[in-house]
Amino acid sequence: MSSEERFDAVVLGGGLLGCFAARHLTSYKLRCALVEAREDVCTGISRGNSAIVYTGCDNKSGTLKARLCVQANRTFEALCAQLGVPFVRRGSLLVSYGPRGDQVVRRKYRQGRDNGVENLEILTGAQAEAMEPGLAPGISCALLAPGTGVTDPWALCFAACENAQANGCRVWRNAPVTALAREGANWIVTAGPHTLRAGAVLNCCGLNAHRVQELCTSPAVRVIPDRADYLVLDQPAGPFVRHVIFQEPEQKGKGLTLVPTTDGKLLLGPSEQPGGEASDRAVTAQGLDFLRSRAARVVPGLDLSQVIRAFGAVRPNPFHVRREGEGWVPEERGIHSFAIEHPHPGLWSLIGIKTPGLTCADALGAMLAGEAAAYLGKDAPNPEFDPCRTPPPRPRDLDLPARRALVQANPAYGRVVCRCEDVTEGEILEAIRRGAVTLDGVKRRVGTGLGRCQGSWCADRVLELLSRELGLSPWEVTQDGPGSPLLGGERRDL
Numbered sequence: 041m042s043s044e045e046r047f048d049a050v051v052l053g054g055g056l057l058g059c060f061a062a063r064h065l066t067s068y069k070l071r072c073a074l075v076e077a078r079e080d081v082c083t084g085i086s087r088g089n090s091a092i093v094y095t096g097c098d099n100k101s102g103t104l105k106a107r108l109c110v111q112a113n114r115t116f117e118a119l120c121a122q123l124g125v126p127f128v129r130r131g132s133l134l135v136s137y138g139p140r141g142d143q144v145v146r147r148k149y150r151q152g153r154d155n156g157v158e159n160l161e162i163l164t165g166a167q168a169e170a171m172e173p174g175l176a177p178g179i180s181c182a183l184l185a186p187g188t189g190v191t192d193p194w195a196l197c198f199a200a201c202e203n204a205q206a207n208g209c210r211v212w213r214n215a216p217v218t219a220l221a222r223e224g225a226n227w228i229v230t231a232g233p234h235t236l237r238a239g240a241v242l243n244c245c246g247l248n249a250h251r252v253q254e255l256c257t258s259p260a261v262r263v264i265p266d267r268a269d270y271l272v273l274d275q276p277a278g279p280f281v282r283h284v285i286f287q288e289p290e291q292k293g294k295g296l297t298l299v300p301t302t303d304g305k306l307l308l309g310p311s312e313q314p315g316g317e318a319s320d321r322a323v324t325a326q327g328l329d330f331l332r333s334r335a336a337r338v339v340p341g342l343d344l345s346q347v348i349r350a351f352g353a354v355r356p357n358p359f360h361v362r363r364e365g366e367g368w369v370p371e372e373r374g375i376h377s378f379a380i381e382h383p384h385p386g387l388w389s390l391i392g393i394k395t396p397g398l399t400c401a402d403a404l405g406a407m408l409a410g411e412a413a414a415y416l417g418k419d420a421p422n423p424e425f426d427p428c429r430t431p432p433p434r435p436r437d438l439d440l441p442a443r444r445a446l447v448q449a450n451p452a453y454g455r456v457v458c459r460c461e462d463v464t465e466g467e468i469l470e471a472i473r474r475g476a477v478t479l480d481g482v483k484r485r486v487g488t489g490l491g492r493c494q495g496s497w498c499a500d501r502v503l504e505l506l507s508r509e510l511g512l513s514p515w516e517v518t519q520d521g522p523g524s525p526l527l528g529g530e531r532r533d534l
């Protein structure tokens with residue numbers, strides 16, 4: 041079905057940045073829409089990251105990145121409370137084992153203080169080891185940042201999208217932007233079968249943002265991706281460290297990061313591997329070896345037999361570029377802040393938004409929506425805007441009487457489908473109602489398949505529910521969108 045509609049503002053891309061930009065557009069009296077290329081939102085960079093809510097110590101003073109990160113960190117509890125998303129302020133330790141690392145600790149301490157980060161403290165090695173006895177001895181000093189938090193990036197992205205929709209934003213999935221042109225004061229966006237006219241366009245296409253901008257004008261910044269690997273350890277390993285740990289290596293390069301997640305697991309990573317394409321989510325053997333060998337040195341007592349999953353991610357490194365022949369060559373000059381291009385009136389492009397993009401998604405969304413509303417001359421607040429979203433019921437978080445009442449009202453909440461994570465049929469049906477169309481779409485919303493058995497127990501039941509609820513044949517249900525069939529090939533013959 042095709043459509044041609046007029047909007048005030050259209051957001052391109054349904055990652056964290058696009059969903060939060062859409063959410064904030066609805067806080068003005070604007071007619072707005074979001075178009076996402078894939079079958080679901082939260083399938084790009086936002087789907088695989090470290091889940092850390094940074095304080096702002098790592099960002100160059102005076103940059104937009106530093107200012108937004110500090111501001112966003114302070115208000116993250118309130119944001120997560122509005123949207124019904126998990127958030128835990130675990131605090132972080134940046135640990136050093138020698139003189140090079142010590143310099144980094146001192147530099148980040150000064151930078152953090154200059155940026156306005158509160159309660160930073162430089163600890164002695166003995167203090168850090170007492171706080172985190174699982175770390176290898178020999179720490180020379182550490183930077184304690186009590187404000188560092190962890191959240192659930194998937195829940196955050198879905199919540200922002202749902203909140204935008206609840207406040208009137210139209211959301212189209214399966215709508216890749218293939219043309220973007222100026223016609224008088226309007227932008228004409230061709231997205232899948234839809235043609236949208238809008239006064240303002242916010243290009244939040246992640247790894248693809250430079251290509252989307254290229255549809256109308258050449259970007260000054262392009263994304264040159266590299267890859268990252270992660271290991272996930274099951275809940276028994278979760279409490280091995282209490283804080284988020286950043287290990288600063290003595291040689292130039294990447295250290296180890298350990299993240300005790302909001303659901304009690306432990307995340308190790310990311311590694312840093314060169315190369316990679318926007319669509320390449322495979323893990324690399326070198327990256328996983330790096331993580332294991334680093335873990336053996338930094339957390340020697342950590343039981344790596346608790347690893348239940350490895351996953352790959354892609355970093356959207358932004359570079360100023362120059363043309364050389366047919367290709368692009370990255371310039372030496374570094375980019376220390378968010379790369380936001382504003383090449384024409386009414387068009388904003390976020391190109392290669394790296395860490396701390398998750399932390400700053402809401403703040404960046406607010407900033408861009410405000411600029412777009414002012415440009416359109418429609419910056420009066422929407423009196424009906426409701427920043428809160430009702431999260432779906434999670435029986436496992438309820439006490440017994442509340443869980444019993446929920447099951448009485450809807451028996452599907454009494455049928456456990458994923459035993460590892462205690463997820464019920466009622467939650468899966470609600471996830472599908474809220475937009476999940478793949479096995480991973482359900483997983484990211486309710487946690488099926490995230491536990492020790494990684495879905496061997498529940499995948500067929502989730503597939504059955506997706507097939508029934510969406511009116512698809514089981515052969516059409518996919519793991520994670522096109523090219524990832526669950527049934528087929530030899531299994532199909534069986």
Ligand SMILES: Cc1cc2nc3c(=O)[nH]c(=O)nc-3n(C[C@H](O)[C@H](O)[C@H](O)COP(=O)(O)OP(=O)(O)OC[C@H]3O[C@@H](n4cnc5c(N)ncnc54)[C@H](O)[C@@H]3O)c2cc1C
Nearest residue numbers: 053055057077084085086089090092217246396397398399
């Ligand atoms: C390894 C790694 C670890 C990170 N860790 C952290 C962290 O701990 N804390 C933190 O604050 N930040 C972190 N970040 C940064 C954060 O994850 C990103 O800044 C954020 O997710 C970027 O979101 P996005 O919306 O720009 O991109 P995406 O999530 O990729 O969204 C872009 C969307 O645009 C869609 N799209 C692409 N092309 C088109 C098209 N033609 N038409 C329509 N739609 C299109 C894509 O399908 C995608 O859904 C990390 C990043 C990486 C890579």
